[in-house]
Amino acid sequence: MTTKQLESPLYESLQAQFEIVSLQDQHEATKAYRAQAMETFRALGFPSIKNEEWRFANVLPLVKTTYEVSADKNAQISEDALAQAKALIAAHKEDILPKLKGEEKGAYRLVTINGVFSKELSFLPDNAGITISTIGEAVDHPGYQEYFGKIVTLENNAFASLNSAMFTDGLFIELKANTVLDMPIHIIKVKLASGNALFQPRNLFIVRKNAQMDVIETYISDADNEAAILINGVSEIALEENAHFFHYDIQKGCKNIRKIQRNEAVQQKHSNYSNYTFTFPGSSFTRNNLTIHLNDEAIESHLYGLYLTAGEQLVDNHTEVHHKKPNGESNQLYKGIIMDKSKAVFNGKIYVYEDAQKTNAFQQSNNVLFGEQAMVHAKPQLEIFADDVKCSHGTTIGQLNKEAIFYLKSRGIGEEQAKQLMVKAFAFDVAEKIKIPALRSYVEEMITEEMKGH
Amino acid sequence: MLSIKNLHARVEDKEILKGLNLEVKAGEVHAIMGPNGAGKSSLASVLAGRENYEVTEGSVTLDGKDILEMAPEERAREGVFLAFQYPIEIPGVSNINFLKTALNEIRTHRGLDPMTAKEFLQKSKEKQALVEFDAKLVNRSLNEGFSGGEKKRNEIFQLAMLEPKLAILDETDSGLDIDALRIVSRGVNKLRSENNAFILITHYQRLLDYIVPDYVHVLSDGKIVKTGGKELALELEEKGYDWLK
Structure with a gap:
């Protein structure tokens, strides 16, 4: 393994689980695809933060955990x-x-x-x-x-x-x-x-x-x-x-x-x-x-x-x-x-x-x-x-x-609400791209909700 | 209504207001004139509660309440309104929602119920007509893409909607052509009443042809150095400020 890969017990247990998944798969083409993908995964391993693509997303805490793998299709x-x-x-x-x-x-x-x-x-x-x-x-x-x-x-x-x-x-x-x-x-x-x-x-x-x-x-x-x-x-x-x-x-x-x-x-x-x-x-x-x-x-x-x-x-x-x-x-x-x-x-x-x-x-x-x-x-x-x-x-x-923010406050709007308005305004040009009106209002309400207390 | 006593204020280490006194009663219009850098806009900022101004001495009360201890939004709810020299553009915040939020905050503070959408729209329509503000602008984002004149007129529209006790107009006339100036002035004149007061900060006598003040004050080097009636403005226009120093 190079330093761009992480060593983890998960990696080991996945190898074993793979055999089970593969055995269960009755579809030849898919089975072959799985094998090839597993080869690729084996060669790559889990990326460390030395891998440029994962520089700011450290997966170490994720792969240090052991998980029950749902192998039963x-x-x-x-x-x-x-x-x-x-x-x-x-x-x-x-x-x-x-x-x-x-x-x-x-x-x-x-x-x-x-x-x-x-x-x-x-x-x-x-x-x-x-x-x-x-x-x-x-x-x-x-x-x-x-x-x-x-x-x-x-x-x-x-x-x-x-x-x-x-x-x-x-x-x-x-x-x-x-x-x-x-x-x-x-x-x-x-x-x-x-x-x-x-x-x-x-x-x-x-x-x-x-x-x-x-x-x-x-x-x-x-x-x-x-x-x-x-x-x-x-x-x-x-x-x-x-x-x-x-x-x-x-x-x-x-x-x-x-x-x-x-x-x-x-x-x-x-x-x-x-x-x-x-x-x-x-x-x-x-x-x-x-x-x-x-x-x-x-x-x-x-x-x-x-x-x-x-x-x-x-x-x-x-x-x-x-x-x-x-x-x-x-x-x-x-x-x-x-x-x-x-x-x-x-x-x-x-x-x-x-x-x-x-x-x-x-x-x-x-x-x-x-x-x-x-x-x-x-x-x-x-x-x-x-x-x-x-x-x-x-x-x-x-x-x-x-x-x-001062402008909004000078009109009687409280600090927290002023910030909420500003954040909604900031998010506005993305939110307005949502084509489903109900979903858009849901997203906007969620912004307000999550901003509370900040 | 407004009582300013021996007000000293600074920004960082620079002292800007140096013992300013001013009494404004309900129903009055005061004009504050003065050379560049005298502290006119700073006075407006201190009254509205802008963050980087520090009051080092003196007091400001509105109907007996000390406003210096209040956050900007509390001052606004108590009835202070600042029409900005440079109104801010806030894309994405709709003019009308912003006003509704502000108005209801102020109403709640005064112990009134929030306005229903219908009541609000009714009021908005009346005030638009009163101050001759274009309905199309009302529904746009706050000041976004507005011309200089439209921004200033929006300030007057907000003033009409929020009905403050004390309105401070910070160089609202600057950058306005004569037609816009007339419209803005007409709006202000219609809003004048026995229960409110105005402070007009301006460089030019021109504005005072349209909004006739009860008092004219000259602010120089952080203090009021001369007070007179509306004729003082004409004298200043003719002689400049140097003779007062």
Whole structure:
């Protein structure tokens, strides 16, 4: 092992678990893929902070923990778990769904409990144009054969490799050509664990030609739970010609959750992928890797990020946008409010390949430090090999404008409320990009809520 | 209403106000004129409670209450209003939400119920008409992209909405063309009443043609060196300030 890798007991136990997972997998192609991914993971090991990509996100505390690995891909939901999940979802619905205008009017609901799809708790679209199943059930589906494992980059991605080798659950959603879903699908992922647990969900979203859908992902766990839950998730996303996919990931977990998520998308001509990754106080460790491949001409990609961090939380967003063909447009807007002793990282890469003339690629990262000990690392990286492109990036790190706060106070508005107004205003241009009004108001209320007392 | 006694204030080590006295009664309009650097805007800042000003001596009371001990928002709730020389742009904060929040904070402080949306809109419409403020601007982000004149007019609109006891207009006339000046002045004249008072800080006599003051004070080197009626402004326009030193 080199010094860029960490040694951990978890590494050892995973090796052993892998054999079990592999034996259980009856699908030859997937099995071969797992083996190859495991090879890659073995070679990479867990990254240390000497690895540039992980410089500010120390995973040592995460991999020092031992987790129960859910190796059983045929796991069932127990009666107890179902009851507990029901209660948590009820509270979660109270929290978020009324704002989606009454649950079965504003959004479809797709519930998984510890990765296991619960039909009972879900409310799914009655539309022949959509296929929803577990990833395990999808192996014979043409969409699976076409895209599974072909989107995510394993090279230099230890966690994605580990997920690819050992995933046991996840969702497969395919929207057929010309299907436009009338309401968003809200995916609620319930995580319950009595002991430390590692979950490695693997999703595949396929949006075929001229199809359009909105997906909202949230996850919930039991707030009283002390057990450490590590989620190492990968989602592969394919957008075919003229497909539109609005993908919302609202991250507000409990403290015991540690999350490493990789979303990787491939896009075809005239498609539009818009990703909204909004992270709120809660989860102690969050690493989001978002990679987009603009594989054809005239593609639009939007990456909107908001992170409001508190306590001793770490939130790290890494983005990669690959412009490979002409006339593509990408737009990244990330805004952070960093409170208490929390730490945020933004690392945004834009690659413009030689063929990708007339590319428009923009990137903006603005951060407000809201505590004496709050910290942010922001790093834009642009590599441009075409000569006729428009690319820009801007990074700011600052504090709230004192003169503006004084202005608000001079009109009778108290200090705390003045700051809240300012923070909302700061987040406004990202929040306004949310296309679902109820979700937008939920996000805005959450900002107010989480700002209280700061 | 407002009583300033022997006020001394400084910014860092620089003493700016050096024993200023001023009495303002309800129903009165006072103009404060003076050369650059005399401390006019500093007086406005000290009264509104701007952070970097330190009061070293003296007292300021509003209807008998010591305001120097109060935070800026408390002063505002007690009825002090400062129209800024340079109003701040705050993108993302809507003008109307901001005003509603401010108004309800002030009402709560006075023991009144918060206004309903309907009442608020009604009031907002009345005051817009009164001070001739464009409805389109009301719904925009606070001062964002407003012209200099629009910003100043927004200050007067806020003044009309919040109905303070004491309004301090810090060079509200500077940068205004003659039409904007007329509109701003008309607004202020309509808002004058027996129950409120105005302090106009200005460089130019011009403003006082439109808003006629009861008293004109000359501030020089941190003190009021001369007080007179509205005719004093004309004399200053003619002679400058040097003869007063």
